[in-house]
Amino acid sequence: MATNPIGAPLQKPVQERESVVIRFAGDSGDGMQLTGMQFTTESVLAGNDIGTLPDFPAEIRAPAGTLYGVSAFQVNFSSKNVYTAGDDLDALVVMNPAALKTNLPDLKPNGILIYDTAEFTESNLKKAEYTQNPLEDGSLDKYQVYPVEITKITTLALKDLNLPNRSVMRCRNFFALGVVSWLFNRPIEPTQKWIKERFRRNPEVMEANLRALQAGYHYGENTEIFASSYEVKPAPIAPGTYRNITGNTATALGFLAAAYKAGLPLFLGSYPITPASDVLHELATFKNFNVYTFQAEDEIAGVGSALGAAFGGAIGITTTAGPGMNLKAETIGLAAAVELPLVITDIQRAGPSTGMPTKPEQADLLQALYGRHGEAPLPVIAAATPADCFYAAFEAVRIAVKYMTPVILLTDGYLANASEPWLLPAVSDLPEIKVEFRTDPHGFFPYLRDETTLARPWVRPGTPGLEHRIGGLEKDYLTGNISYAPLNHEQMVRVRYRKMAKITQDIPPTKIDGPDRGKLLVIGWGSTYGSIAAAVKEFQEQGKAVSHVHLRYLNPLPADLGGIIARFDKVLVPEMNMGQLLRVLRAEYLVDAVGLNKIQGRPFKVAEIAARIARMLEE
Amino acid sequence: MSTASAPKLTRKDFVTDQDVRWCPGCGDYSILAQVQKVFPELGVPRENIVFISGIGCSSRFPYYMNTYGFHSIHGRAPAIATGLKVSRPDLMVWVVTGDGDGLSIGGNHLIHALRRNVDLKILLFNNRIYGLTKGQYSPTSELGKITKSTPLGSADHPLNPLLLALGADATFIARTIDVEAKHQQDIIRRAAEHKGSAFVEILQNCNVYNDGAFAALTDRETKADTQLVLEHGKPMIFGKNRDRGIRLNGLTPEVVTLGNGVSTADLLVHDEHDPVIAFLLSRMAPPEFPTPIGVLRVEQKPTFDALMNRQIEEAKAKFGEGDLEKLLHRGDVWTVP
Ligand code: SF4
Numbered sequence: 039m040a041t042n043p044i045g046a047p048l049q050k051p052v053q054e055r056e057s058v059v060i061r062f063a064g065d066s067g068d069g070m071q072l073t074g075m076q077f078t079t080e081s082v083l084a085g086n087d088i089g090t091l092p093d094f095p096a097e098i099r100a101p102a103g104t105l106y107g108v109s110a111f112q113v114n115f116s117s118k119n120v121y122t123a124g125d126d127l128d129a130l131v132v133m134n135p136a137a138l139k140t141n142l143p144d145l146k147p148n149g150i151l152i153y154d155t156a157e158f159t160e161s162n163l164k165k166a167e168y169t170q171n172p173l174e175d176g177s178l179d180k181y182q183v184y185p186v187e188i189t190k191i192t193t194l195a196l197k198d199l200n201l202p203n204r205s206v207m208r209c210r211n212f213f214a215l216g217v218v219s220w221l222f223n224r225p226i227e228p229t230q231k232w233i234k235e236r237f238r239r240n241p242e243v244m245e246a247n248l249r250a251l252q253a254g255y256h257y258g259e260n261t262e263i264f265a266s267s268y269e270v271k272p273a274p275i276a277p278g279t280y281r282n283i284t285g286n287t288a289t290a291l292g293f294l295a296a297a298y299k300a301g302l303p304l305f306l307g308s309y310p311i312t313p314a315s316d317v318l319h320e321l322a323t324f325k326n327f328n329v330y331t332f333q334a335e336d337e338i339a340g341v342g343s344a345l346g347a348a349f350g351g352a353i354g355i356t357t358t359a360g361p362g363m364n365l366k367a368e369t370i371g372l373a374a375a376v377e378l379p380l381v382i383t384d385i386q387r388a389g390p391s392t393g394m395p396t397k398p399e400q401a402d403l404l405q406a407l408y409g410r411h412g413e414a415p416l417p418v419i420a421a422a423t424p425a426d427c428f429y430a431a432f433e434a435v436r437i438a439v440k441y442m443t444p445v446i447l448l449t450d451g452y453l454a455n456a457s458e459p460w461l462l463p464a465v466s467d468l469p470e471i472k473v474e475f476r477t478d479p480h481g482f483f484p485y486l487r488d489e490t491t492l493a494r495p496w497v498r499p500g501t502p503g504l505e506h507r508i509g510g511l512e513k514d515y516l517t518g519n520i521s522y523a524p525l526n527h528e529q530m531v532r533v534r535y536r537k538m539a540k541i542t543q544d545i546p547p548t549k550i551d552g553p554d555r556g557k558l559l560v561i562g563w564g565s566t567y568g569s570i571a572a573a574v575k576e577f578q579e580q581g582k583a584v585s586h587v588h589l590r591y592l593n594p595l596p597a598d599l600g601g602i603i604a605r606f607d608k609v610l611v612p613e614m615n616m617g618q619l620l621r622v623l624r625a626e627y628l629v630d631a632v633g634l635n636k637i638q639g640r641p642f643k644v645a646e647i648a649a650r651i652a653r654m655l656e657e
Numbered sequence: 658m659s660t661a662s663a664p665k666l667t668r669k670d671f672v673t674d675q676d677v678r679w680c681p682g683c684g685d686y687s688i689l690a691q692v693q694k695v696f697p698e699l700g701v702p703r704e705n706i707v708f709i710s711g712i713g714c715s716s717r718f719p720y721y722m723n724t725y726g727f728h729s730i731h732g733r734a735p736a737i738a739t740g741l742k743v744s745r746p747d748l749m750v751w752v753v754t755g756d757g758d759g760l761s762i763g764g765n766h767l768i769h770a771l772r773r774n775v776d777l778k779i780l781l782f783n784n785r786i787y788g789l790t791k792g793q794y795s796p797t798s799e800l801g802k803i804t805k806s807t808p809l810g811s812a813d814h815p816l817n818p819l820l821l822a823l824g825a826d827a828t829f830i831a832r833t834i835d836v837e838a839k840h841q842q843d844i845i846r847r848a849a850e851h852k853g854s855a856f857v858e859i860l861q862n863c864n865v866y867n868d869g870a871f872a873a874l875t876d877r878e879t880k881a882d883t884q885l886v887l888e889h890g891k892p893m894i895f896g897k898n899r900d901r902g903i904r905l906n907g908l909t910p911e912v913v914t915l916g917n918g919v920s921t922a923d924l925l926v927h928d929e930h931d932p933v934i935a936f937l938l939s940r941m942a943p944p945e946f947p948t949p950i951g952v953l954r955v956e957q958k959p960t961f962d963a964l965m966n967r968q969i970e971e972a973k974a975k976f977g978e979g980d981l982e983k984l985l986h987r988g989d990v991w992t993v994p
Contacts, residue, residue, distance in 0.1 A: 509728025
């Protein structure tokens with residue numbers, strides 16, 4: 039007889055599912071992020087492909103039980119390839135009424151709802167702004183509802199440990215995790231291992247959490263309420279070594295890898311801002327890689343210090359979100375004028391102003407492309423998925439040093455915190471980043487350009503015989519001396535544009551997902567990748583001539599893009615903004631492209647894009 | 658910082674081929690001359706010296722120094738210099754700024770560079786006016802200043818650069834005057850020798866928009882009575898006949914005349930290491946007091962750049978040189994066969 043991971047015989051029937059989307063929701067103090075991450079690890083080890091999405095409140099310690107204090111974590115695990123964290127929920131676990139109220143709209147009809155009975159008290163219902171008890175008014179009738187005595191049984195299981203009530207309450211999330219681990223046939227060993235490691239200095243808490251987890255698992259097995267459990271078979275995943283990675287961690291590692299490949303120190307100048315701070319935190323732990331992390335006095339000093347480090351011959355980078363980009367704009371203009379390598383990362387969030395700091399948006403594209411004074415074109419690169427942030431950050435550095443230019447890297451709050459399995463690359467397989475500092479004084483001019491890249495020489499101060507001055511004033515085309523000559527200025531503006539155009543030689547042929555001509559081309563950029571890819575796939579499986587192009591290079595655009603666009607009848611551009619790439623494409627290619635715009639601080643659902651595709655195919 | 662092995666440098670080695678574009682008679686010329694005079698004596702190869710400036714008349718300075726130079730944007734020089742110095746501790750980094758650049762638009766960066774004790778030498782040319790933008794009042798202009806932007810007189814109280822530097826706990830604070838060549842050279846030399854943020858206020862005449870702002874201080878007739886030249890360990894004496902001094906009355910300084918029972922022994926003795934004296938000096942101003950010039954304060958403290966680099970060395974000692982392959986595989990990894 040088969041046994042479950044803790045050795046008890048499996049008795050209940052198992053139903054197979056292709057994929058499941060589950061969300062854990064509770065108060066910010068309920069440990070939902072941790073629960074979700076552990077469930078993710080369990081799913082990964084069960085061989086599924088996964089996508090995750092955390093959703094936490096902007097308030098650090100919102101009052102318990104309130105609607106705005108709800109924290110959630112969503113996991114999509116599948117026996118097929120996963121592109122997103124999933125649309126609607128197959129299962130929802132709520133720890134209190136507020137979590138139920140804010141998350142129930144996303145649960146599919148007949149979806150599984152698990153809730154903690156003890157938390158549905160009159161006062162909690164009031165805090166969640168319920169006028170009547172949803173458990174009693176029939177509003178949950180269309181779901182499979184499982185009342186679970188999470189608080190009560192956790193308390194019972196830990197009784198003889200004599201822990202203070204507060205500590206007992208903090209173990210409830212592991213009880214809940216135990217229940218759903220049973221329900222979806224997940225191995226709980228990884229979580230047991232994690233608990234043992236995490237609380238190794240606190241044996242009592244370790245024991246309490248282990249017991250809660252186990253109690254939850256047994257509860258699922260033994261109680262009458264679950265008639266069966268579910269299984270999601272392993273997905274066909276390319277062989278190799280994987281780790282689960284969030285976009286922000288991948289961004290940090292991408293920068294680190296690029297500096298490592300270039301053999302130069304990395305200097306990050308940054309000012310704390312949501313959702314970018316984690317890149318700073320992450321890089322601050324890699325000092326032994328010659329990484330300088332400088333928490334500057336403001337956004338301007340963040341980019342200024344990075345530019346200073348670049349002047350000194352380091353890989354200078356800065357990280358921020360939209361409001362910080364505005365503050366950095368003047369310095370980015372200077373970097374464009376002095377033509378030093380620098381990477382400015384904008385981890386976009388919903389704006390304007392403070393907007394919704396923890397929610398993603400793609401509304402900084404035009405700012406990245408044009409948000410400077412004067413004619414200051416810059417390369418703009420966007421990451422498509424959490425793991426892709428690694429390659430996008432790496433590429434941004436590569437372009438910056440090769441072409442001696444600041445580069446803007448765009449990710450967003452969704453990519454920053456979402457995670458996916460990442461097939462680890464071999465360091466030797468990463469592209470080379472070759473940096474040759476100029477040391478030869480013979481024939482040296484600060485603005486003497488390389489013919490193939492139009493890059494000016496990079497000279498480290500400290501090099502004898504090459505002392506020179508650079509600055510924001512317009513420079514003579516060759517000598518770099520101050521020049522206000524009218525024709526020289528035009529020549530300089532034009533050469534800076536020409537340099538951008540040169541970068542197209544580094545852009546690989548555009549990958550078309552689907553037929554290379556047909557009825558409809560969906561063009562996206564950034565974090566919409568997953569939703570678009572999944573939606574387009576649905577149509578391709580029905581044999582429809584729908585293709586998908588996802589742009590990594592927003593400036594310069596790939597040289598072959600115009601030709602590709604011309605081979606399709608219609609073009610759809612889904613964006614989490616009011617149509618910014620859309621404007622660029624219409625202006626650049628005179629194409630009557632159509633936008634699909636969602637500005638809710640939430641990623642597109644696959645179904646939303648699919649519905650629009652269907653309509654466009656019918657029209 | 659590496660010191661010279663190369664042949665001895667002369668003033669000429671620090672002169673560039675660029676035309677100096679300040680107005681004739683501007684105080685900046687003298688400052689440039691003193692810097693170019695002192696630099697060969699520092700024993701630092703010129704390729705290891707970097708000048709970083711912001712925007713304003715003073716900020717043209719790097720173009721005229723044959724070292725590495727970066728003329729940046731308004732107010733941001735200390736931030737750019739911090740990034741450079743931290744990642745390149747082998748370089749000697751100078752910041753040239755003005756009262757508008759350093760105290761108005763860039764005040765924040767100046768404060769933080771000073772309190773971090775980044776090993777930067779910061780020369781602030783204080784002419785109490787906006788020159789490059791053609792004559793608006795500045796944060797150091799006196800109350801009631803009549804300029805194009807304040808035809809009825811400015812209504813804001815001026816900022817005291819030395820007090821600001823003290824408030825930011827700068828480890829070297831000095832003041833000198835554009836036309837006092839010898840004094841200026843001494844101060845520049847001392848700033849160069851200081852390990853840590855060296856803040857030097859240079860009173861500078863803008864003969865076009867604020868001519869004579871420091872006339873009483875620089876006039877041959879009056880300067881002995883209006884300048885208090887500070888010397889470490891010496892009593893504070895001034896005056897044409899060196900017969901006046903500063904005495905402490907309780908916690909309050911006062912000007913006294915020597916004789917009639919008042920002797921040098923009663924006078925306050927300058928101590929560069931005493932922050933209280935630095936505070937009293939930085940508040941002394943005419944008409945009640947002479948203007949102190951010299952080094953107000955020196956303190957030895959670890960520099961920011963040294964601490965940052967030490968962290969890197971310590972991390973390497975503890976974890977070894979970074980190994981990227983290992984790092985990528987750190988934590989929960991799994992293998993799909
Ligand atoms: S405007 Fe004043 S400070 Fe500027 S260069 Fe002329 S005299 Fe000197």
